[in-house]
Each structure stands twice: as C-alpha cells, then as structure tokens.
Amino acid sequence: MDKQQFQQDLIGWFQKEQRDLPWRRTADPYQIWISEVMLQQTRVDTVIPYYKRFVEKFPTVESLAQAEEESLLKLWEGLGYYSRARNLQAGVREVAEQYGGIVPSTRKEISSLKGVGPYTAGAVLSIAYGVPEHAVDGNVMRVLSRILLIEEDIAKPKTRKVFEQAVTELISHEDPSSFNQGLMELGALICTPTSPKCLLCPVRDHCEAFHAGKETELPVKTKAKKNRNADFAMVAIWSGNKLLMEQRPGKGLLAGMWQYPMLELTAPLEADEIGELYAEALNGSLSDVEKITAFKHVFSHLTWNVDGYLAKAEEFTPPENMKWVTPEQLENLPIAAPVQKMKTALEQRGDVAK
DNA sequence: AACTCGGGGGA
DNA sequence: TCCCCAGAGTT
CATH class of the missing domain: 1.10.340.30 (Hypothetical protein; domain 2)
Structure with missing residues (x-):
C-alpha cells in the first residue's frame, strides 16, 4: 500500500x-x-x-x-x-x-x-x-x-x-x-x-x-437476530371536538412522544370488549366503539401489530400522562410513525371532529 | 458483549 | 423478506 x-x-x-x-x-x-x-x-x-x-x-x-x-x-x-x-x-x-x-x-x-x-x-x-x-x-x-x-x-x-x-x-x-x-x-x-x-x-x-x-x-458480518411481535389496540377517543392523547414514558421506546391511548393486547378482542378494557384503564367509559384500521409497524428489534379504533366519550378527568386536545393542538404534539399511520387513517376516513 | 432504540429504501 | 444506513447509551 x-x-x-x-x-x-x-x-x-x-x-x-x-x-x-x-x-x-x-x-x-x-x-x-x-x-x-x-x-x-x-x-x-x-x-x-x-x-x-x-x-x-x-x-x-x-x-x-x-x-x-x-x-x-x-x-x-x-x-x-x-x-x-x-x-x-x-x-x-x-x-x-x-x-x-x-x-x-x-x-x-x-x-x-x-x-x-x-x-x-x-x-x-x-x-x-x-x-x-x-x-x-x-x-x-x-x-x-x-x-x-x-x-x-x-x-x-x-x-x-x-x-x-x-x-x-x-x-x-x-x-x-x-x-x-x-x-x-x-x-x-x-x-x-x-x-x-x-x-x-x-x-x-x-x-x-x-x-x-x-x-x-467482504465485509464479514454475522446476522442480527430477528425481532419480536406485540399486539396493541389504539383508540382515537373524541369528546366533542377534543381528542384524548397519551404521552409515552420519559424512558424507553419512543420516549416522550404522544399517541392515541394504547393498550397492549394479550389476546385478540372484539370492538365492544375494547370499550370495557379502556373503561377500566381510563376510569371513564367509551361509546360507539368502531374498528377503523389495522396496520403493522416494524421497528428494528420489534414489530407492532396495531388495531385502530374510533370511539366517543363524555369528557372525564384523564390520568396524569394524558390530556384532551383540539385538532389544532394535536398538530403541535410530537408523534411517531405508527401514530402518524393511525392519524392518516382517521383523516382519510373523514372523522376529523365529533 | 449483548441489548435497546426508528424508520425507510433498495435488492 | 432481509439488509443496512455517516451509532450511542445502558446493562
């Protein structure tokens, strides 16, 4: 050389x-x-x-x-x-x-x-x-x-x-x-x-x-191991013209980013069961629960299988990590790609408000 | 050293 | 599908 x-x-x-x-x-x-x-x-x-x-x-x-x-x-x-x-x-x-x-x-x-x-x-x-x-x-x-x-x-x-x-x-x-x-x-x-x-x-x-x-x-490179799967429900909850949004914890995956309230599912559920599950988690009840989309989001070490729902609720006092926002306020919240997929599905469906 | 942490583009 | 990308922090 x-x-x-x-x-x-x-x-x-x-x-x-x-x-x-x-x-x-x-x-x-x-x-x-x-x-x-x-x-x-x-x-x-x-x-x-x-x-x-x-x-x-x-x-x-x-x-x-x-x-x-x-x-x-x-x-x-x-x-x-x-x-x-x-x-x-x-x-x-x-x-x-x-x-x-x-x-x-x-x-x-x-x-x-x-x-x-x-x-x-x-x-x-x-x-x-x-x-x-x-x-x-x-x-x-x-x-x-x-x-x-x-x-x-x-x-x-x-x-x-x-x-x-x-x-x-x-x-x-x-x-x-x-x-x-x-x-x-x-x-x-x-x-x-x-x-x-x-x-x-x-x-x-x-x-x-x-x-x-x-x-x-060349180069010699050993293969990475494959990733795991996890199933979630994601629900856009409307109360009047406000949406309930949830902030992820300050550490870990997508730390600090906002999302439609999500729950990890251990077993496949029907739309009406989703309502009960959230009622328990949120201490507020949902109505008119409807499945509007399903998608997969692949991270490098993990895959999310997400079912997206639409629901209504009477406005209730949310948990610490959640807040009610108007569609305009939502535009200022940082959201990650999988949440953007849900947002796009909502917008394409036309249920912008109410 | 192994694992976590995002998302997308190209073969 | 799988790879890999102007990697770093944590455990």
Whole structure:
C-alpha cells in the first residue's frame, strides 16, 4: 500500500465527485455536529430536509440550548431514535455552559458530551476542525475491510478498534476532513454493500479485495437476530371536538412522544370488549366503539401489530400522562410513525371532529 | 458483549 | 423478506 498515493487518489476523487449536501456548505462546528447526529444510522436523503428545518429553527448553540423539548421533538418527528435529539440538546447545553458556546476540539472533551460517541467525535473533529482523528462508521468498515482485506466480523464491537487503528495510520494530516469524508462518500457511491462499482473506483489499484477477486465476500458480518411481535389496540377517543392523547414514558421506546391511548393486547378482542378494557384503564367509559384500521409497524428489534379504533366519550378527568386536545393542538404534539399511520387513517376516513 | 432504540429504501 | 444506513447509551 502506497499510503501517499492512496490519500491522493481518495482525496482527489472526493473533491471532484462529492455530493452537494447542505452540511457541506457550512464550517460551523455546531451545525456539522447536528448533521452527524442526524446521520447516525440514517440515510443522507432522509436527513436532508430535517437538517434544513433544524438549522433554520435552531441556528446556534444558544438557540438550541434554550429550546423547549416539545418543539425539539416536533422537529425530529419521523426521524427516529428520539434519544438522539434529547442527548444532542444536553450536549449543546454543556457546550453553552462549560465551553462558552464553543464546541470543543479535542477528542477527550468532545467525547464527554452527551450523544457524542467515537464516530461523531472523530467526524466533528476532522470535518469542522481539521484534526486527523478517525471517524469509523459502517461505510468505513466496509470500504477498509475490502481495501485492506480485513476479514474480522464487523458486527463485533471490538472489531471497530481494528479499523480505527487502520485509519489512524492511513489518514492524511494535510486534509483529514476530505480523507474521512472521502472514505464515507466512497462507501455511499462506489463501494456499496452489494455489487460495488469497482470499475469506477478511484482507489481500485490499492484494493486488496479487488486484486484477490473477493470484493463481494467482504465485509464479514454475522446476522442480527430477528425481532419480536406485540399486539396493541389504539383508540382515537373524541369528546366533542377534543381528542384524548397519551404521552409515552420519559424512558424507553419512543420516549416522550404522544399517541392515541394504547393498550397492549394479550389476546385478540372484539370492538365492544375494547370499550370495557379502556373503561377500566381510563376510569371513564367509551361509546360507539368502531374498528377503523389495522396496520403493522416494524421497528428494528420489534414489530407492532396495531388495531385502530374510533370511539366517543363524555369528557372525564384523564390520568396524569394524558390530556384532551383540539385538532389544532394535536398538530403541535410530537408523534411517531405508527401514530402518524393511525392519524392518516382517521383523516382519510373523514372523522376529523365529533 | 449483548441489548435497546426508528424508520425507510433498495435488492 | 432481509439488509443496512455517516451509532450511542445502558446493562
């Protein structure tokens, strides 16, 4: 491996072929940090609109530090992994209070911020500050497993260290940003998981896997185990022009997000039985219970099978984690994708109010 | 080291 | 279907 030549080929290609992405138009470490958090386990095309809205509404450390959690989650709605948003704000508040609003530029300091792990630390340091630090994500492991013919299982946690060491040895000290981004851009555009475009690859000559004809056998990755199932009833309960909404607990799946009141079902039930079940849980009675939809929502580790119902009630004092809202107020509550599916079913049915 | 945590796009 | 995505926190 001619390290010098590899760096030059990679960086030269990146500077010529890189995509025009919103976060590549800023040098602000705060905004680059935002992009890196959003990009965790999330595709570029998905992130773009979220990133634009986010930096428009919260352009500075101060603005995000002062934001209400509900408006923060509303901006994050649909992007998933909602703890990222809360951790980001916690980290930003630390920067505001402990670092005078300046994102720190050493690995030790930036890694101490909430939500900033080994990858994000290296990404912000190299891209925003030009520090030659490794930033190893899934792309980098795939690309380097091929280039260096590394056959260790990339699903194992400790394997990441092997790649961090490799990057530390290979990284350009003249342009760490282009080097790290070049590896990731190569993974996204050329050195893809299936059918890599080796004939278009700018570093093909340096690639041991291509040389050995093993590019499709790498990386080695053991399979993830499959997920569980759970059944739920979700009921839109109207009282006059108000809907009953429930906030999920502050920890765990979809923490803090809002939903139509849900109950986990241990056995399949009829519509009239749903009414009794909720009456017990809510300490208020339902009428006109009607099933309006059924759908499945797949999370990475779990699948929800949801039956959606419509019902009426006399307004009653709800439990602590619930409140009555008008349709207008509902628009300001952060809801996750499965709840959005129910909301869409309601709207398409035409039962907007009453 | 294993598990949790979202959602969507592409093969 | 299954994979995988610019991963991090918790246990």
